Amino acid sequence: MHLAYPVVLAALLFGVGVYGVLARRNVILVLMSVELMLNAVNLNLVAFDAWLRDSLHAGQALTLFTITVAAAEIGLGLAIVLLLFRARGTADVDRATALGDPAESTADAEEAPVGAEALKGRATA
Numbered sequence: 871m872h873l874a875y876p877v878v879l880a881a882l883l884f885g886v887g888v889y890g891v892l893a894r895r896n897v898i899l900v901l902m903s904v905e906l907m908l909n910a911v912n913l914n915l916v917a918f919d920a921w922l923r924d925s926l927h928a929g930q931a932l933t934l935f936t937i938t939v940a941a942a943e944i945g946l947g948l949a950i951v952l953l954l955f956r957a958r959g960t961a962d963v964d965r966a967t968a969l970g971d972p973a974e975s976t977a978d979a980e981e982a983p984v985g986a987e988a989l990k991g992r993a994t995a
Contacts, residue, residue: 876917883910897954897961901947908940
């Protein structure tokens with residue numbers, strides 16, 4: 871099998887993943903797009919490992935590390951999304967501008983002065 875087939879497929883998967891990250895508003899779809907990009911990288915690692923006929927199978931070993939990182943990323947990402955959904959009531963990326971309690975962030979935004987004086991006032995308080 872030619873090397874071009876898996877490389878082109880991986881490039882298409884990576885392109886779809888980049889489009890999903892840039893165009894989607896839902897956090898779950900953004901996480902799925904990041905996973906798609908990581909799987910495209912895994913496909914390239916395994917394809918080049920088979921093409922180079924590496925005796926140590928370094929590409930496959932790196933793929934296992936990438937799968938581990940992807941599993942940790944999706945676990946933490948889903949935990950953050952659940953907390954965001956509980957706090958805000960939506961999983962929209964555009965509405966998740968400030969972290970923390972939504973009631974406190976709107977009250978602080980209305981009362982907080984802007985500029986260097988605000989930083990000095992907070993440092994002394």
